[in-house]
Amino acid sequence: MxxxxxxxxxxxxxxxxxxxxxxxxxxxxxxxxxxxxxxxxxxxxxxxxxxxxxxxxxxxxxxxxxxxxxxxxxxxxxxxxxxxxxxxxxxxxxxxxxxxxxxxxxxxxxxxxxxxxxxxxxxxxxxxxxxxxxxxxxxxxxxxxxxxxxxxxxxxxxxxxxxxxxxxxCAEGEEPGIGPVEWGSVPEMGNAVRIEGTPPRFAQEGQSVYRWATTRLPAIARRTCERSGVEPADLAAVVLHQANLRIIEPLAQKIGAVNAVVARDVVDSGNTSAASIPLALSKLVERGEITTGDPVLLFGFGGNLSYAGQVVRCP
Structure with missing residues (x-):
């Protein structure tokens, strides 16, 4: 395979x-x-x-x-x-x-x-x-x-x-450019982020999400790096879900990606949900802040209190 x-x-x-x-x-x-x-x-x-x-x-x-x-x-x-x-x-x-x-x-x-x-x-x-x-x-x-x-x-x-x-x-013998996924959820806390009603409206328990993201997710993000055989210090960039700068900055610090560019597109784009990670990654590539082959941690989290991350190689 x-x-x-x-x-x-x-x-x-x-x-x-x-x-x-x-x-x-x-x-x-x-x-x-x-x-x-x-x-x-x-x-x-x-x-x-x-x-x-x-x-x-x-x-x-x-x-x-x-x-x-x-x-x-x-x-x-x-x-x-x-x-x-x-x-x-x-x-x-x-x-x-x-x-x-x-x-x-x-x-x-x-x-x-x-x-x-x-x-x-x-x-x-x-x-x-x-x-x-x-x-x-x-x-x-x-x-x-x-x-x-x-x-x-x-x-x-x-x-x-x-x-x-x-x-x-990948071509035969080519090194994979997408590492193994680390994913899961906390369904019993799923109500912390909601899109419900008629018409549907977004609501969340902000403090619950903040505590979960800043305390539970760093270890999971580090496991994501381990599964790809990449040390956090060797990451060229970290692209987290662009939820809130006050979540992104401490989470990136706790991961240990001390040499990485940390995507902060939330400042100019707000929270764009499923769009936030590819939007921020594309902008890093467009600006030349990362180059082909660089290891980049992508890590999404939020609704359902779901999370999924992988280390990819920059195109």
Missing amino acids: RGSRITAVGHYQPARVLTNEDLAGMVDTSDEWIRSRVGIRTRHIAGPEEPVDELAAHAAAKALAAAGTAPGEVDLVMVATSTAIDRSPNMAARVAARLGIPGPAAIDVNVVCAGFTHALASADHTLRAGAATRVLVIGADKMSEIADWTDRTTCVLLGDGAGAAVVEA
């Missing part, structure tokens, strides 16, 4: 930028209150004419172009999202139709903020089993559509966007 590798990444964000000052005109908050608690300055907000599959397709098209891959060469499309309002057609099928991908398997994955790393692991397993040769893995969410814009504790967090990766089977 051969491994797999990421050959290219891409990302997309809507043009509209919502600042902290804008939010201060909508709810009882301020720029200082938001920055001191979550570290966010701005977030991108999609309009009513920009559905989730459009965000996803833009990011995917960029990844395909960067990989030099034609739509007809993709045989599986996986979209991680928790903001697909319609049940069918699913987001993967909608994206495939937008991009002109003929006859792929089309699968949506809903593990909320850990969705992309779950989907990436599933794509890796599929490629290792020989059930596909090239997979388009996308994380896309339109969190503004499920935000409670009257709740100042949650609406300040959320943004919209998408990130994508082209994942291919």
Whole structure:
């Protein structure tokens, strides 16, 4: 069973930028209150004419172009999202139709903020089993559509966007570029992050999530590195789910990745749920902060109190 590798990444964000000052005109908050608690300055907000599959397709098209891959060469499309309002057609099928991908398997994955790393692991397993040769893995969410814009504790967090990766089977004898996944959940605490109701609205128990993320997850992230045979000190970058700067910074420190670039895209993008990891990774690649072959820890966590991580090699 051969491994797999990421050959290219891409990302997309809507043009509209919502600042902290804008939010201060909508709810009882301020720029200082938001920055001191979550570290966010701005977030991108999609309009009513920009559905989730459009965000996803833009990011995917960029990844395909960067990989030099034609739509007809993709045989599986996986979209991680928790903001697909319609049940069918699913987001993967909608994206495939937008991009002109003929006859792929089309699968949506809903593990909320850990969705992309779950989907990436599933794509890796599929490629290792020989059930596909090239997979388009996308994380896309339109969190503004499920935000409670009257709740100042949650609406300040959320943004919209998408990130994508082209994942291919390794050649014979080639070293795998995606390490073993370390994943799991705490279902008895699943209510700590919720998207419920009609219409659906996002809510969370912020302190419970913060304590869990900063105390329980560092050891799990270190195990992820161990499974790939990579020391945390040797990581070139750490890309955690972009939930809150006050979670990202202590978590990265406790992992022991002392020499790594730590993605802080949350400052400019807010919490984009399943999009946050591929969005932040693509920006690091685009800016040249990491280079081909660098070991990068991807680690998603959040809804269901689920988590999934793997060490990948930068495309």
